[in-house]
Amino acid sequence: MNRRRLSLLGAAAAITLAAAGCGGSGPAQDGPDGTASAAPVTLQQIQDEGVITVGTEGTYRPFSFHQDGAGELTGYDVEVMRAVADKLGVEAQFEETQWDAIFAGLEAGRFDVIANQVTINDERLAKYDFSDPYTVSNGVLVTTADNNEITSFADLEGKTTAQSLTSNWYALAQESGADVEAVEGWAQSVSLLEQGRVDATINDKLTYLDYQKDNNNQNIKIAAETEDQSEVGLAFPKGSTDLVEAANKALDELRADGTLARLSEKYFGEDVSQ
Template sequence: MKLKALTAAVLAAALLAACGSSAASSAAPAADTSSETAASADNSGDLLAQIQQHGEIVFGTEGTWSPWTYHDENDQLVGFDIEVAQKVAEKLGVKATFVEGEWDGLLAGVDGGRYDSMANGVEITEERAQKYDFSDPYCYIRTAIIVKSDDDSINSFEDLNGKTTANTISSTYATLAESYGAKTTGVDDLNQTIELLLNGRVDATLNAEVTYFDYLKEHPDANIKIAALTNDASQVAFPVRKGDETATLREALNQAINELREDGTIAEISEKYFGTDLSQAPSAN
Protein backbone atom coordinates (compact mmCIF):
# COMPACT_ATOMS: atom_id res chain seq x y z
CA MET A 1 0.00 0.00 0.00
CA LYS A 2 2.83 2.38 0.85
CA LEU A 3 4.42 1.63 -2.52
CA LYS A 4 1.17 2.35 -4.33
CA ALA A 5 0.71 5.59 -2.41
CA LEU A 6 4.28 6.66 -3.13
CA THR A 7 3.86 5.86 -6.80
CA ALA A 8 0.64 7.86 -6.96
CA ALA A 9 2.33 10.83 -5.29
CA VAL A 10 5.25 10.73 -7.74
CA LEU A 11 2.89 10.58 -10.70
CA ALA A 12 0.89 13.50 -9.36
CA ALA A 13 4.01 15.58 -8.86
CA ALA A 14 5.20 14.75 -12.37
CA LEU A 15 1.83 15.69 -13.81
CA LEU A 16 1.87 19.04 -12.00
CA ALA A 17 5.40 19.74 -13.23
CA ALA A 18 4.40 18.93 -16.81
CA CYS A 19 1.41 21.23 -16.61
CA GLY A 20 3.58 23.98 -15.21
CA SER A 21 6.10 23.54 -18.01
CA SER A 22 3.35 23.62 -20.63
CA ALA A 23 1.86 26.79 -19.19
CA ALA A 24 5.25 28.49 -19.11
CA SER A 25 6.07 27.61 -22.72
CA SER A 26 2.69 28.76 -23.99
CA ALA A 27 3.05 32.05 -22.11
CA ALA A 28 6.37 32.94 -23.78
CA PRO A 29 5.03 33.48 -27.33
CA ALA A 30 2.24 35.62 -25.88
CA ALA A 31 4.85 37.92 -24.36
CA ASP A 32 6.71 38.16 -27.72
CA THR A 33 3.50 38.91 -29.61
CA SER A 34 2.64 41.63 -27.12
CA SER A 35 6.07 43.17 -27.63
CA GLU A 36 5.69 43.14 -31.43
CA THR A 37 2.22 44.68 -31.17
CA ALA A 38 3.57 47.42 -28.93
CA ALA A 39 6.38 48.17 -31.40
CA SER A 40 3.89 48.30 -34.25
CA ALA A 41 1.66 50.62 -32.23
CA ASP A 42 4.62 52.91 -31.55
CA ASN A 43 5.16 53.30 -35.33
CA SER A 44 1.51 53.54 -36.32
CA GLY A 45 1.53 57.33 -36.30
CA ASP A 46 4.93 57.82 -37.94
CA LEU A 47 5.18 56.97 -41.64
CA LEU A 48 8.97 57.29 -41.72
CA ALA A 49 9.30 54.76 -38.89
CA GLN A 50 6.99 52.37 -40.75
CA ILE A 51 9.01 52.79 -43.95
CA GLN A 52 12.29 52.09 -42.16
CA GLN A 53 10.76 49.15 -40.32
CA HIS A 54 9.63 47.60 -43.63
CA GLY A 55 12.88 48.53 -45.38
CA GLU A 56 11.26 50.18 -48.40
CA ILE A 57 9.59 53.38 -49.55
CA VAL A 58 6.89 52.92 -52.19
CA PHE A 59 6.57 55.47 -55.01
CA GLY A 60 3.75 55.65 -57.53
CA THR A 61 4.91 56.41 -61.09
CA GLU A 62 3.62 56.25 -64.67
CA GLY A 63 6.62 54.62 -66.34
CA THR A 64 5.59 56.10 -69.71
CA TRP A 65 6.93 59.67 -69.53
CA SER A 66 10.46 59.97 -70.89
CA PRO A 67 12.86 61.19 -69.64
CA TRP A 68 11.21 61.39 -66.22
CA THR A 69 9.99 57.81 -65.79
CA TYR A 70 9.99 55.22 -68.59
CA HIS A 71 11.20 51.79 -69.72
CA ASP A 72 14.50 51.47 -71.58
CA GLU A 73 15.31 49.02 -74.40
CA ASN A 74 15.73 46.26 -71.80
CA ASP A 75 12.32 47.08 -70.30
CA GLN A 76 13.96 48.39 -67.14
CA LEU A 77 12.20 51.25 -65.37
CA VAL A 78 14.55 54.24 -65.61
CA GLY A 79 14.44 58.03 -65.76
CA PHE A 80 15.32 61.20 -63.90
CA ASP A 81 12.64 60.77 -61.22
CA ILE A 82 13.45 57.11 -60.79
CA GLU A 83 17.14 57.72 -60.12
CA VAL A 84 16.52 60.67 -57.81
CA ALA A 85 13.99 58.62 -55.83
CA GLN A 86 16.46 55.74 -55.55
CA LYS A 87 19.18 58.06 -54.24
CA VAL A 88 16.75 59.58 -51.74
CA ALA A 89 15.76 56.09 -50.57
CA GLU A 90 19.44 55.27 -49.98
CA LYS A 91 19.69 58.33 -47.76
CA LEU A 92 16.72 57.03 -45.78
CA GLY A 93 18.41 53.65 -45.43
CA VAL A 94 15.75 51.77 -47.41
CA LYS A 95 15.12 50.58 -50.97
CA ALA A 96 12.84 52.37 -53.43
CA THR A 97 9.93 50.33 -54.79
CA PHE A 98 7.96 51.67 -57.76
CA VAL A 99 4.34 50.84 -58.57
CA GLU A 100 3.28 51.87 -62.06
CA GLY A 101 -0.14 53.24 -62.92
CA GLU A 102 -2.02 55.92 -64.83
CA TRP A 103 -1.53 59.52 -63.74
CA ASP A 104 -5.11 60.03 -62.54
CA GLY A 105 -4.77 57.27 -59.95
CA LEU A 106 -1.29 58.04 -58.63
CA LEU A 107 -2.07 60.96 -56.33
CA ALA A 108 -5.19 59.11 -55.18
CA GLY A 109 -2.86 56.23 -54.32
CA VAL A 110 -0.78 58.53 -52.12
CA ASP A 111 -3.98 59.81 -50.53
CA GLY A 112 -5.22 56.28 -49.86
CA GLY A 113 -1.92 55.01 -48.47
CA ARG A 114 -1.12 52.65 -51.35
CA TYR A 115 2.03 54.68 -52.04
CA ASP A 116 4.21 56.59 -49.61
CA SER A 117 4.90 59.23 -52.26
CA MET A 118 5.00 59.75 -56.01
CA ALA A 119 8.01 60.06 -58.34
CA ASN A 120 6.61 61.44 -61.56
CA GLY A 121 7.64 65.05 -62.12
CA VAL A 122 4.91 66.21 -59.74
CA GLU A 123 4.76 70.00 -59.72
CA ILE A 124 3.71 71.96 -56.65
CA THR A 125 0.47 73.85 -57.30
CA GLU A 126 -1.85 75.77 -54.99
CA GLU A 127 -4.59 73.22 -55.53
CA ARG A 128 -2.35 70.25 -54.76
CA ALA A 129 -0.79 72.00 -51.76
CA GLN A 130 -4.26 72.21 -50.20
CA LYS A 131 -4.54 68.43 -50.24
CA TYR A 132 -0.94 67.21 -49.99
CA ASP A 133 2.28 68.24 -48.31
CA PHE A 134 5.43 68.44 -50.42
CA SER A 135 9.12 67.94 -49.92
CA ASP A 136 11.57 70.63 -50.92
CA PRO A 137 11.83 70.88 -54.74
CA TYR A 138 14.45 68.70 -56.42
CA CYS A 139 13.88 70.04 -59.95
CA TYR A 140 12.85 73.33 -61.55
CA ILE A 141 11.26 73.38 -65.01
CA ARG A 142 9.60 75.80 -67.41
CA THR A 143 6.54 74.88 -69.44
CA ALA A 144 6.61 75.11 -73.23
CA ILE A 145 3.82 75.43 -75.78
CA ILE A 146 4.74 73.00 -78.56
CA VAL A 147 3.22 73.46 -82.02
CA LYS A 148 3.92 72.34 -85.59
CA SER A 149 6.89 74.12 -87.14
CA ASP A 150 4.75 75.93 -89.73
CA ASP A 151 2.14 77.17 -87.24
CA ASP A 152 2.48 80.91 -86.54
CA SER A 153 -0.94 81.35 -84.94
CA ILE A 154 0.30 80.67 -81.40
CA ASN A 155 3.05 82.90 -80.02
CA SER A 156 1.96 83.31 -76.41
CA PHE A 157 -0.15 81.57 -73.79
CA GLU A 158 -2.95 84.04 -74.47
CA ASP A 159 -3.08 82.69 -78.03
CA LEU A 160 -4.29 79.34 -76.67
CA ASN A 161 -7.78 80.78 -76.25
CA GLY A 162 -10.11 78.81 -78.51
CA LYS A 163 -7.37 76.35 -79.53
CA THR A 164 -7.22 72.60 -78.92
CA THR A 165 -4.43 70.94 -76.96
CA ALA A 166 -3.51 67.38 -76.00
CA ASN A 167 -2.33 66.48 -72.50
CA THR A 168 -2.86 63.99 -69.73
CA ILE A 169 -6.20 64.87 -68.15
CA SER A 170 -5.90 66.65 -64.76
CA SER A 171 -2.16 67.20 -65.26
CA THR A 172 -0.63 70.60 -64.56
CA TYR A 173 -0.24 71.16 -68.31
CA ALA A 174 -3.89 70.45 -69.06
CA THR A 175 -4.99 72.75 -66.25
CA LEU A 176 -2.72 75.53 -67.50
CA ALA A 177 -3.96 75.18 -71.08
CA GLU A 178 -7.59 75.28 -69.95
CA SER A 179 -6.91 78.36 -67.82
CA TYR A 180 -6.04 80.18 -71.05
CA GLY A 181 -9.21 79.03 -72.79
CA ALA A 182 -7.97 75.94 -74.63
CA LYS A 183 -9.98 72.75 -74.99
CA THR A 184 -7.93 69.75 -73.86
CA THR A 185 -7.96 66.26 -75.35
CA GLY A 186 -6.86 63.52 -72.95
CA VAL A 187 -3.90 61.30 -73.89
CA ASP A 188 -1.87 58.52 -72.28
CA ASP A 189 1.71 59.51 -73.12
CA LEU A 190 3.97 61.94 -74.98
CA ASN A 191 4.19 59.91 -78.19
CA GLN A 192 0.42 59.92 -78.53
CA THR A 193 0.41 63.66 -77.83
CA ILE A 194 2.91 64.45 -80.58
CA GLU A 195 1.11 62.12 -82.99
CA LEU A 196 -2.14 64.05 -82.51
CA LEU A 197 -0.27 67.31 -83.03
CA LEU A 198 1.51 66.20 -86.21
CA ASN A 199 -1.72 64.79 -87.62
CA GLY A 200 -3.43 68.15 -87.13
CA ARG A 201 -5.98 66.81 -84.65
CA VAL A 202 -4.89 69.36 -82.02
CA ASP A 203 -3.27 72.79 -82.32
CA ALA A 204 -0.72 72.46 -79.55
CA THR A 205 0.48 70.62 -76.48
CA LEU A 206 2.00 71.88 -73.26
CA ASN A 207 4.93 70.08 -71.70
CA ALA A 208 8.25 70.59 -69.97
CA GLU A 209 10.83 72.39 -72.06
CA VAL A 210 13.32 69.62 -71.33
CA THR A 211 10.84 66.96 -72.46
CA TYR A 212 10.60 68.73 -75.81
CA PHE A 213 14.38 68.66 -76.29
CA ASP A 214 14.54 65.04 -75.18
CA TYR A 215 11.93 64.15 -77.80
CA LEU A 216 13.95 65.96 -80.47
CA LYS A 217 17.01 63.90 -79.56
CA GLU A 218 15.08 60.78 -80.47
CA HIS A 219 13.22 62.39 -83.41
CA PRO A 220 15.54 65.08 -84.85
CA ASP A 221 13.38 65.57 -87.95
CA ALA A 222 10.12 66.08 -86.03
CA ASN A 223 8.08 68.93 -87.48
CA ILE A 224 7.58 70.73 -84.15
CA LYS A 225 8.81 73.86 -82.37
CA ILE A 226 8.42 75.78 -79.12
CA ALA A 227 6.00 78.67 -79.54
CA ALA A 228 6.28 80.14 -76.04
CA LEU A 229 7.73 79.48 -72.57
CA THR A 230 6.56 80.37 -69.08
CA ASN A 231 8.63 83.06 -67.37
CA ASP A 232 8.79 81.29 -64.04
CA ALA A 233 9.95 77.76 -63.39
CA SER A 234 7.62 75.31 -61.70
CA GLN A 235 8.89 73.26 -58.77
CA VAL A 236 8.98 69.47 -58.83
CA ALA A 237 8.81 67.68 -55.49
CA PHE A 238 7.66 64.52 -53.70
CA PRO A 239 4.03 64.70 -52.44
CA VAL A 240 2.96 63.00 -49.22
CA ARG A 241 -0.29 62.81 -47.30
CA LYS A 242 -1.08 65.74 -45.06
CA GLY A 243 -0.90 65.13 -41.33
CA ASP A 244 1.42 64.64 -38.38
CA GLU A 245 2.23 61.08 -39.46
CA THR A 246 4.24 62.35 -42.44
CA ALA A 247 6.11 65.14 -40.63
CA THR A 248 9.29 63.15 -39.98
CA LEU A 249 9.18 61.70 -43.51
CA ARG A 250 9.05 65.20 -45.01
CA GLU A 251 12.01 66.26 -42.89
CA ALA A 252 13.99 63.20 -43.98
CA LEU A 253 13.11 63.77 -47.64
CA ASN A 254 14.18 67.41 -47.37
CA GLN A 255 17.48 66.51 -45.78
CA ALA A 256 18.17 63.87 -48.43
CA ILE A 257 17.28 66.23 -51.30
CA ASN A 258 19.46 69.04 -49.95
CA GLU A 259 22.42 66.71 -49.44
CA LEU A 260 22.03 65.30 -52.95
CA ARG A 261 21.80 68.80 -54.39
CA GLU A 262 24.85 70.04 -52.49
CA ASP A 263 27.06 67.10 -53.48
CA GLY A 264 26.05 67.43 -57.14
CA THR A 265 24.22 64.10 -57.40
CA ILE A 266 20.93 65.56 -58.65
CA ALA A 267 22.79 67.81 -61.10
CA GLU A 268 24.61 64.76 -62.49
CA ILE A 269 21.34 62.84 -62.93
CA SER A 270 19.77 65.90 -64.54
CA GLU A 271 22.63 66.26 -67.02
CA LYS A 272 22.27 62.58 -67.87
CA TYR A 273 18.59 62.79 -68.77
CA PHE A 274 18.06 66.42 -69.78
CA GLY A 275 21.46 67.63 -70.92
CA THR A 276 21.33 70.48 -68.40
CA ASP A 277 21.23 71.05 -64.64
CA LEU A 278 17.67 71.53 -63.38
CA SER A 279 18.48 71.04 -59.71
CA GLN A 280 18.83 74.75 -58.93
CA ALA A 281 16.14 77.43 -58.92
CA PRO A 282 16.57 79.82 -61.86
CA SER A 283 18.11 83.16 -61.01
CA ALA A 284 15.75 86.11 -60.95
CA ASN A 285 16.12 88.33 -64.02
Protein backbone atom coordinates in the same frame (compact mmCIF):
# COMPACT_ATOMS: atom_id res chain seq x y z
CA MET B 1 -2.61 46.14 -41.97
CA ASN B 2 0.81 46.08 -43.63
CA ARG B 3 0.70 46.85 -47.34
CA ARG B 4 2.97 43.96 -48.26
CA ARG B 5 0.72 41.45 -46.45
CA LEU B 6 -2.35 42.95 -48.05
CA SER B 7 -0.89 42.39 -51.52
CA LEU B 8 -0.79 38.65 -50.84
CA LEU B 9 -4.51 38.37 -50.17
CA GLY B 10 -7.03 37.36 -52.81
CA ALA B 11 -8.75 40.03 -54.85
CA ALA B 12 -12.05 39.69 -53.03
CA ALA B 13 -10.42 39.96 -49.63
CA ALA B 14 -8.40 42.99 -50.74
CA ILE B 15 -11.55 44.78 -51.86
CA THR B 16 -13.23 44.02 -48.53
CA LEU B 17 -10.25 45.29 -46.56
CA ALA B 18 -9.98 48.43 -48.70
CA ALA B 19 -13.62 49.19 -48.02
CA ALA B 20 -12.95 48.81 -44.32
CA GLY B 21 -10.17 51.39 -44.53
CA CYS B 22 -7.12 49.11 -44.36
CA GLY B 23 -4.02 50.01 -46.36
CA GLY B 24 -0.27 50.24 -46.34
CA SER B 25 -0.03 53.59 -44.57
CA GLY B 26 -2.89 53.07 -42.14
CA PRO B 27 -6.65 53.63 -42.10
CA ALA B 28 -8.15 56.23 -44.36
CA GLN B 29 -9.05 59.55 -42.77
CA ASP B 30 -10.98 62.62 -43.85
CA GLY B 31 -8.96 65.09 -45.89
CA PRO B 32 -9.29 68.89 -45.81
CA ASP B 33 -12.18 68.76 -48.30
CA GLY B 34 -14.04 66.03 -46.37
CA THR B 35 -13.02 63.22 -48.74
CA ALA B 36 -11.13 60.11 -47.62
CA SER B 37 -7.35 60.29 -47.73
CA ALA B 38 -4.50 58.07 -46.60
CA ALA B 39 -3.17 58.44 -43.08
CA PRO B 40 0.24 60.12 -42.79
CA VAL B 41 3.32 57.99 -43.33
CA THR B 42 6.11 58.28 -40.76
CA LEU B 43 9.83 57.82 -41.14
CA GLN B 44 9.70 55.14 -38.47
CA GLN B 45 7.10 53.16 -40.45
CA ILE B 46 9.19 52.90 -43.59
CA GLN B 47 12.39 52.24 -41.67
CA ASP B 48 10.67 49.44 -39.75
CA GLU B 49 9.55 47.90 -43.05
CA GLY B 50 12.84 48.68 -44.81
CA VAL B 51 10.93 49.84 -47.89
CA ILE B 52 9.39 53.05 -49.18
CA THR B 53 6.72 52.38 -51.82
CA VAL B 54 6.85 54.83 -54.71
CA GLY B 55 4.12 55.62 -57.22
CA THR B 56 5.43 56.38 -60.71
CA GLU B 57 4.30 55.99 -64.31
CA GLY B 58 7.11 53.93 -65.82
CA THR B 59 6.22 55.30 -69.26
CA TYR B 60 7.29 58.94 -68.82
CA ARG B 61 10.70 59.32 -70.45
CA PRO B 62 13.18 60.62 -69.34
CA PHE B 63 11.79 60.75 -65.81
CA SER B 64 10.38 57.24 -65.27
CA PHE B 65 10.64 54.62 -68.01
CA HIS B 66 11.98 51.25 -69.14
CA GLN B 67 14.90 51.45 -71.54
CA ASP B 68 13.80 50.09 -74.95
CA GLY B 69 10.42 49.29 -73.40
CA ALA B 70 11.86 46.51 -71.23
CA GLY B 71 14.39 45.91 -68.51
CA GLU B 72 14.88 47.74 -65.25
CA LEU B 73 12.90 50.86 -64.45
CA THR B 74 15.10 53.94 -64.82
CA GLY B 75 14.91 57.69 -65.37
CA TYR B 76 15.75 60.93 -63.61
CA ASP B 77 12.96 60.73 -61.01
CA VAL B 78 13.60 57.04 -60.43
CA GLU B 79 17.31 57.59 -59.79
CA VAL B 80 16.64 60.59 -57.55
CA MET B 81 14.14 58.56 -55.53
CA ARG B 82 16.52 55.63 -55.20
CA ALA B 83 19.22 58.03 -53.95
CA VAL B 84 16.79 59.57 -51.42
CA ALA B 85 15.72 56.11 -50.23
CA ASP B 86 19.35 55.13 -49.77
CA LYS B 87 19.87 58.19 -47.57
CA LEU B 88 16.81 57.15 -45.53
CA GLY B 89 18.27 53.66 -45.11
CA VAL B 90 15.48 51.88 -47.00
CA GLU B 91 14.81 50.35 -50.41
CA ALA B 92 12.67 52.15 -52.99
CA GLN B 93 9.96 49.82 -54.28
CA PHE B 94 8.21 51.25 -57.35
CA GLU B 95 4.55 50.70 -58.18
CA GLU B 96 3.81 51.69 -61.77
CA THR B 97 0.47 53.26 -62.59
CA GLN B 98 -1.04 55.64 -65.12
CA TRP B 99 -0.75 59.32 -64.31
CA ASP B 100 -4.51 59.81 -64.15
CA ALA B 101 -4.69 57.30 -61.29
CA ILE B 102 -1.52 58.17 -59.43
CA PHE B 103 -2.99 60.57 -56.85
CA ALA B 104 -5.84 58.16 -56.14
CA GLY B 105 -3.18 55.55 -55.39
CA LEU B 106 -1.49 57.85 -52.89
CA GLU B 107 -4.82 58.70 -51.25
CA ALA B 108 -5.73 55.00 -51.02
CA GLY B 109 -2.44 54.18 -49.28
CA ARG B 110 -0.99 52.16 -52.16
CA PHE B 111 2.09 54.41 -52.16
CA ASP B 112 4.08 56.22 -49.51
CA VAL B 113 5.23 58.84 -52.02
CA ILE B 114 4.90 59.85 -55.67
CA ALA B 115 8.07 60.47 -57.71
CA ASN B 116 6.81 61.44 -61.15
CA GLN B 117 7.48 65.13 -61.92
CA VAL B 118 4.62 66.33 -59.73
CA THR B 119 4.46 70.11 -59.98
CA ILE B 120 3.97 71.88 -56.65
CA ASN B 121 0.94 74.19 -56.70
CA ASP B 122 -1.54 75.60 -54.18
CA GLU B 123 -4.26 73.07 -54.98
CA ARG B 124 -1.94 70.12 -54.42
CA LEU B 125 -0.38 71.67 -51.32
CA ALA B 126 -3.85 71.71 -49.77
CA LYS B 127 -4.13 67.93 -50.22
CA TYR B 128 -0.58 66.58 -50.01
CA ASP B 129 2.79 67.27 -48.40
CA PHE B 130 5.73 68.01 -50.68
CA SER B 131 9.48 67.80 -50.42
CA ASP B 132 11.67 70.68 -51.50
CA PRO B 133 11.94 70.90 -55.32
CA TYR B 134 14.36 68.58 -57.09
CA THR B 135 13.49 69.83 -60.61
CA VAL B 136 12.91 73.40 -61.80
CA SER B 137 11.78 74.10 -65.37
CA ASN B 138 9.61 76.13 -67.74
CA GLY B 139 6.49 75.03 -69.57
CA VAL B 140 6.46 75.19 -73.36
CA LEU B 141 3.69 75.67 -75.89
CA VAL B 142 4.34 73.33 -78.83
CA THR B 143 2.76 73.66 -82.28
CA THR B 144 3.46 72.37 -85.76
CA ALA B 145 6.43 73.97 -87.46
CA ASP B 146 4.24 75.69 -90.08
CA ASN B 147 1.79 77.18 -87.56
CA ASN B 148 2.24 80.96 -87.50
CA GLU B 149 -1.08 81.72 -85.80
CA ILE B 150 -0.02 80.58 -82.32
CA THR B 151 2.93 82.53 -80.92
CA SER B 152 1.76 83.00 -77.33
CA PHE B 153 -0.49 81.35 -74.75
CA ALA B 154 -3.09 84.06 -75.41
CA ASP B 155 -3.39 82.71 -78.96
CA LEU B 156 -4.85 79.46 -77.58
CA GLU B 157 -8.26 81.11 -77.17
CA GLY B 158 -10.68 78.94 -79.15
CA LYS B 159 -7.93 76.52 -80.24
CA THR B 160 -7.61 72.84 -79.28
CA THR B 161 -4.78 71.41 -77.19
CA ALA B 162 -3.90 67.84 -76.21
CA GLN B 163 -3.38 67.41 -72.44
CA SER B 164 -3.58 64.88 -69.64
CA LEU B 165 -6.64 65.93 -67.64
CA THR B 166 -4.90 65.85 -64.26
CA SER B 167 -1.69 67.60 -65.28
CA ASN B 168 -0.69 71.13 -64.37
CA TRP B 169 -0.57 71.92 -68.11
CA TYR B 170 -4.24 71.07 -68.47
CA ALA B 171 -5.08 73.89 -66.07
CA LEU B 172 -2.89 76.30 -68.03
CA ALA B 173 -4.53 75.30 -71.32
CA GLN B 174 -7.97 75.93 -69.84
CA GLU B 175 -6.92 79.27 -68.38
CA SER B 176 -5.66 80.24 -71.83
CA GLY B 177 -9.09 79.55 -73.33
CA ALA B 178 -8.25 76.32 -75.15
CA ASP B 179 -10.55 73.38 -75.74
CA VAL B 180 -8.75 70.35 -74.33
CA GLU B 181 -8.51 66.94 -75.99
CA ALA B 182 -7.74 64.34 -73.27
CA VAL B 183 -4.62 62.21 -73.82
CA GLU B 184 -2.58 59.79 -71.71
CA GLY B 185 0.78 61.43 -72.28
CA TRP B 186 3.29 63.31 -74.41
CA ALA B 187 3.63 60.75 -77.21
CA GLN B 188 -0.10 60.82 -77.90
CA SER B 189 -0.07 64.63 -77.80
CA VAL B 190 2.62 64.78 -80.49
CA SER B 191 0.76 62.24 -82.61
CA LEU B 192 -2.50 64.24 -82.50
CA LEU B 193 -0.58 67.44 -83.24
CA GLU B 194 1.09 65.96 -86.33
CA GLN B 195 -2.23 64.52 -87.51
CA GLY B 196 -3.79 67.98 -87.34
CA ARG B 197 -6.36 66.86 -84.78
CA VAL B 198 -5.19 69.48 -82.25
CA ASP B 199 -3.57 72.89 -82.69
CA ALA B 200 -1.03 72.68 -79.88
CA THR B 201 0.05 71.00 -76.67
CA ILE B 202 1.61 72.32 -73.47
CA ASN B 203 4.20 70.35 -71.58
CA ASP B 204 7.44 70.58 -69.66
CA LYS B 205 10.40 71.90 -71.64
CA LEU B 206 12.56 69.03 -70.43
CA THR B 207 10.15 66.52 -71.93
CA TYR B 208 10.29 68.35 -75.26
CA LEU B 209 14.09 68.58 -75.27
CA ASP B 210 14.50 64.91 -74.42
CA TYR B 211 12.06 63.95 -77.17
CA GLN B 212 13.89 66.10 -79.74
CA LYS B 213 17.25 64.72 -78.67
CA ASP B 214 16.14 61.28 -79.83
CA ASN B 215 13.75 62.18 -82.65
CA ASN B 216 14.85 65.55 -84.11
CA ASN B 217 11.24 66.06 -85.21
CA GLN B 218 11.24 68.98 -87.65
CA ASN B 219 7.44 68.98 -87.84
CA ILE B 220 6.99 70.59 -84.41
CA LYS B 221 8.41 73.64 -82.63
CA ILE B 222 8.26 75.63 -79.40
CA ALA B 223 5.95 78.60 -79.97
CA ALA B 224 6.20 80.11 -76.49
CA GLU B 225 7.52 79.46 -72.97
CA THR B 226 6.02 80.25 -69.59
CA GLU B 227 7.59 83.14 -67.72
CA ASP B 228 7.25 81.39 -64.39
CA GLN B 229 9.22 78.26 -63.67
CA SER B 230 7.52 75.20 -62.27
CA GLU B 231 8.93 73.41 -59.25
CA VAL B 232 8.68 69.64 -58.88
CA GLY B 233 8.78 67.76 -55.60
CA LEU B 234 8.07 64.38 -54.05
CA ALA B 235 4.40 64.13 -52.98
CA PHE B 236 3.42 62.49 -49.66
CA PRO B 237 0.13 61.94 -47.82
CA LYS B 238 -0.85 65.01 -45.81
CA GLY B 239 0.69 65.08 -42.35
CA SER B 240 3.78 62.98 -43.17
CA THR B 241 5.90 65.66 -41.51
CA ASP B 242 8.95 63.78 -40.27
CA LEU B 243 9.22 61.74 -43.47
CA VAL B 244 9.14 64.94 -45.56
CA GLU B 245 11.80 66.48 -43.33
CA ALA B 246 14.00 63.41 -43.77
CA ALA B 247 13.48 63.52 -47.55
CA ASN B 248 14.46 67.20 -47.59
CA LYS B 249 17.62 66.44 -45.61
CA ALA B 250 18.43 63.69 -48.11
CA LEU B 251 17.87 66.03 -51.07
CA ASP B 252 20.09 68.68 -49.44
CA GLU B 253 22.88 66.14 -49.09
CA LEU B 254 22.42 64.93 -52.67
CA ARG B 255 22.56 68.51 -53.90
CA ALA B 256 25.66 69.26 -51.85
CA ASP B 257 27.57 66.17 -52.94
CA GLY B 258 26.79 66.77 -56.62
CA THR B 259 24.48 63.78 -57.11
CA LEU B 260 21.51 65.83 -58.32
CA ALA B 261 23.72 67.82 -60.72
CA ARG B 262 25.25 64.59 -62.06
CA LEU B 263 21.85 62.99 -62.65
CA SER B 264 20.62 66.19 -64.31
CA GLU B 265 23.58 66.23 -66.69
CA LYS B 266 23.02 62.56 -67.47
CA TYR B 267 19.44 63.05 -68.60
CA PHE B 268 19.26 66.70 -69.75
CA GLY B 269 22.76 68.00 -70.36
CA GLU B 270 22.46 70.66 -67.65
CA ASP B 271 21.62 71.03 -63.98
CA VAL B 272 17.83 71.18 -63.66
CA SER B 273 17.71 70.57 -59.89
CA GLN B 274 17.85 74.24 -58.84
